[in-house]
Amino acid sequence: MKDEFGREVRVFAPGSVANVACGYDVLGFAIDEPGDEVVARLVEEPGLRIVQITGDEGKLPTEVDRNTAGVAAHDLLKHLGMLDLGIELEIHKKMPFGSGLGSSAASAVAGAFAVNVLIGEPLTRKQLLPFAMAGEASADGAWHADNVGPCLLGGIVFVRDNHELDIAELPVPKDLWVAVVHPDIEILTKVAREILPKEVPLENVTQQIGNLGGLICGLIQEDYGMISRSVHDVIAEPKRQKLIPEFYKAKRAAMAAGALGFSISGAGPSVFGLCEGEASARKVGDAIQAVFSGVDLGNQLYVSKINQLGVRVIE
Ligand code: HSE
Numbered sequence: 001m002k003d004e005f006g007r008e009v010r011v012f013a014p015g016s017v018a019n020v021a022c023g024y025d026v027l028g029f030a031i032d033e034p035g036d037e038v039v040a041r042l043v044e045e046p047g048l049r050i051v052q053i054t055g056d057e058g059k060l061p062t063e064v065d066r067n068t069a070g071v072a073a074h075d076l077l078k079h080l081g082m083l084d085l086g087i088e089l090e091i092h093k094k095m096p097f098g099s100g101l102g103s104s105a106a107s108a109v110a111g112a113f114a115v116n117v118l119i120g121e122p123l124t125r126k127q128l129l130p131f132a133m134a135g136e137a138s139a140d141g142a143w144h145a146d147n148v149g150p151c152l153l154g155g156i157v158f159v160r161d162n163h164e165l166d167i168a169e170l171p172v173p174k175d176l177w178v179a180v181v182h183p184d185i186e187i188l189t190k191v192a193r194e195i196l197p198k199e200v201p202l203e204n205v206t207q208q209i210g211n212l213g214g215l216i217c218g219l220i221q222e223d224y225g226m227i228s229r230s231v232h233d234v235i236a237e238p239k240r241q242k243l244i245p246e247f248y249k250a251k252r253a254a255m256a257a258g259a260l261g262f263s264i265s266g267a268g269p270s271v272f273g274l275c276e277g278e279a280s281a282r283k284v285g286d287a288i289q290a291v292f293s294g295v296d297l298g299n300q301l302y303v304s305k306i307n308q309l310g311v312r313v314i315e
Contacts, residue, residue, distance in 0.1 A: 004042050005042055005043055005044050005086075006041065006042065006043070007041070007042050007118070008039055008040060008041035008042070008118070009039070009040050009041075009114050009117045009118045009313060010037060010038070010039045010114070010313065010314050010315070011037065011038055011039075011040075011110050011113050011114045011117065011311055011312065011313050011314065012035050012036070012037050012110070012311065012312055012314045013035050013036050013037075013038070013105075013106040013107070013109045013110035013113065013151050013152075013310075013311040014030045014031055014032060014033070014034075014035040014106065014151055014154075014307050014309075014310065014311070015030070015031050015033070015034050015035050015095055015099075015101035015102050015103070015106055015151075015180075015302075016028050016029060016030045016031065016101065016102035016105065016106070016146075016147045016150045016151045016266075017029055017031060017101070017102075017178065017180060017265045017266065017270075017272050018100075018102060018144070018146035018147045018265070018266035018267075019146060019233065019236065019263070019264070019265075019266060020156075020215065020231065020263070020274075021211070021215075021230075021231045021232055021233040021237070021261060021263035022208055022211035022212045022214075022215055022230060022231065022232060022233055023146070023158070023212050023215070024208075024233070024235060024236050025144040025146055025159070025162060026144075026146060026158060026159045026160070026162070026212070027146055027156070027157070027158055027159070027212070027215075028102070028145075028146035028147055028149060028150045028156070028157055028266075029150050029155065029156040029157070029172075029178075029306050029307075030150040030151055030153075030154050030155065030306065030307035030308075030309075030310055031101075031178060031180060031302060031304040031306070031307050032302070032304040032305065032307045033302055033304065034094050034095035034096075034101065034302065035094060035095060035106055036091070036092065036093055036094055036095060036103070036106040036107050036110050037091075037092040037094060037110065037314070038069055038089060038090065038091050038092070038107065038110035038111055038113075038114045039089065039090040039092075039114065040073070040087055040088070040089055040111075040114035040115050040117075040118045041087065041088045041089075041090075041118075042085070042086060042087060042118060043086040043087065043088050044086055045086045046084045046085065046086050047083070047084070047086060047087075048064050048070070048073055048074055048077060048083070048085075048087045048089070049064065049087070049088050049089070050062045050063075050064060050067055050069070050070050050088075050089045050090075050091065051088045051089065051090060052090040052091070053067075053090075053091045053092075053093070054090075054091070054092045054093065055092055055093035055094055056091075056093045056097075059097060060091070060093070065138075066138070067091070067107075067138075068104045068105075068107045068108040068111065068135040068136055068138055068139045069089060069091050069107040069108060069110055069111030069135060070089065070111060070135075071108070071111075071134055071135040071138040072108040072109070072111040072112040072131045072132050072134060072135025072136075073087070073089060073111040073112055073114070073115040073131075073135075075112075075130075075131045075134045075135070076112050076115055076116060076123070076128065076131040077115065079131065080119070080122060080123075082119065085119070087115060087118065089111060089114070089115075091107060091110075091111075093107070096182060096186070097186060098186035098187050098188050098189070098269075099182050099186070099269065099270050100182075100187065100264065100265040100266035100267050100268045100269055100270035101180070101182065101265060101266065101270050102147030102148075102150075102151055102266060104135075104136050104139035104140065104147075105132070105136045105147035105148045105151050106147075106151050106311075107135070108132045108133075108134075108135025108136040108138075108139075108148060109128075109132045109135075109148055109151045109152045109310075109311050110311060111132075111135055112128045112131040112132045112135065113125070113128060113132075113152070113311045116128055117313055125152055125153055125310070125311075126152075126153065128152060129145065129148065129149065129152060129165050129167070130165060132148045132151075132152055133145060133148050133165065136148050140188075140189045140190055140193075141190065142189070142190075142193060143162055143163065144159070144162050145157070145159045145162055145165060145167060146159055146266075147266060149167050150307075150310065151310060151311060152310055152311055153167075153169055153310045154307055154308045154309045154310030154311075155169050155170065155172050155306060155307075155308045155310070156169070156170040156171075156172055156219060156306060157169055157170070158170055158216065170216060170219050170220070171219055171220055171222075172219070172306045172308060173218075173219060173222040173224070173227070174222070175224075175276050175277050176219075176227075176274065176275075176276070176305070176306055177274075177275045177276070177277060177278050177280065177281035177303065177304065177305055177306075178272050178273065178274055178275065178281060178303070178304055178305075178306065179254075179259075179272065179273045179275060179281045179282070179284045179285030179288060179301065179302075179303050180265055180270055180271070180272045180285075180301070180302045180303075180304070181250075181270065181271055181272075181285060181288040181289055181292065181299050181300070181301050181302075182269070182270040182299060182300045182302070183244065183245065183269050183270070183271075183292045183297045183298070183299045184297060184298035184299060184300075185244075185245070185269050185297070186269070187243050187244075187267060187268045187269045188267075189266070189267040191243075192240055192243065192267035192268060193267065195239050195240065195242075195243075196235070196236055196239055196240075197235075197239065200235055204234045204235055205235075207232075207234050208233070208234055208235055210230075211229075211230045211231070211232050211233075211234075212230070213230075214226055214227075214229060214230030215227060215230035215231060217230075218230055224260060224276045227260050227261070227274065228260040228261055228274075230261070231260060231261025231262075231263065231274055232261065232263075233263050233264070236264070237263055237264055240264055240267070240268055241264070243268055243269065244264065244268050244269045244271065245292075245295060245297055246291050246292065246294075246295055246297070247264075247271070249291050250262070250271055250288045250291040250292065251263075251271075253287040253288060253290065253291050254271075254273040254284050254287055254288050256287065257273075257280075257283045257284045257286070257287035258275065258280050258283060258284060259273035259274060259275055259280070259284045260273075260274045260275060260276060261273070261274045262274070262284075262288075271288060273285070273288060278303070278305075281303045281304075282303055285301040285303050286301075288301070289301050
């Protein structure tokens with residue numbers, strides 16, 4: 001690759017909504033925006049380096065082994081026996097930290113994907129999963145593919161087993177839209193995981209399994225009624241809602257505006273309303289925003305179809 005020094009690849013990795021109410025740690029989908037960008041560049045000096053990070057307010061480490069994109073890229077190169085190759089990474093954070101939108105997953109996916117493209121795509125997208133996972137795990141210590149999976153592959157991803165990384169891509173009904181609202185507070189995933197109960201009543205487990213199965217059936221059969229009846233979380237949401245101001249008011253507003261279902265995006269504080277059609281998603285988004293704005297809580301709305309592309313090369 002000697003003659004190619006200076007050649008670079010820029011990629012965009014989208015945010016994602018993990019859990020989708022009833023699929024704690026096992027279900028997630030990608031959205032169109034926000035997302036992170038990573039540039040990978042071939043250089044003469046051997047080794048992997050992070051040379052620039054923007055949009056992080058100085059919060060992210062530039063040491064490769066402490067940075068989600070760095071760890072993902074490093075582990076991929078190590079696997080390929082290419083750690084001596086000279087590669088510079090630039091990371092451009094375009095989404096808030098601790099937002100529940102899969103920010104660390106997006107950087108990790110972008111790091112692994114950009115390097116893989118730069119070196120001629122020796123691995124498929126799916127084969128990049130363990131490296132992106134390692135990158136994300138370096139941020140929150142947990143091992144769940146419900147953000148990394150959809151960010152990498154696009155669409156709606158179901159994880160049968162997080163350790164085996166046994167995953168399936170689910171069909172996306174053509175009018176399925178989402179309104180995601182990010183209120184301006186930060187919730188650390190670690191904290192949002194620690195407040196969950198270690199044991200759950202059997203009755204709740206049964207209900208949650210029914211809802212998860214129902215949601216998957218609804219997606220496969222494009223049955224919006226079944227989707228709507230299934231998007232309920234009886235395990236994490238009742239505990240985590242306390243971390244989000246006006247959560248139940250926002251939920252009532254979203255449902256009254258016509259959402260199929262409403263819950264917390266990942267570990268929060270972002271919330272989402274699943275909707276049939278764009279007009280409905282815009283109406284639901286406005287209703288959720290009005291609740292947060294009503295208590296002077298700054299917030300951003302992202303209205304999106306389910307993003308079927310996942311991470312991609314951009315100009
Ligand atoms: N499934 C994870 C959680 C997503 O809810 O903690 C957070 O990134």
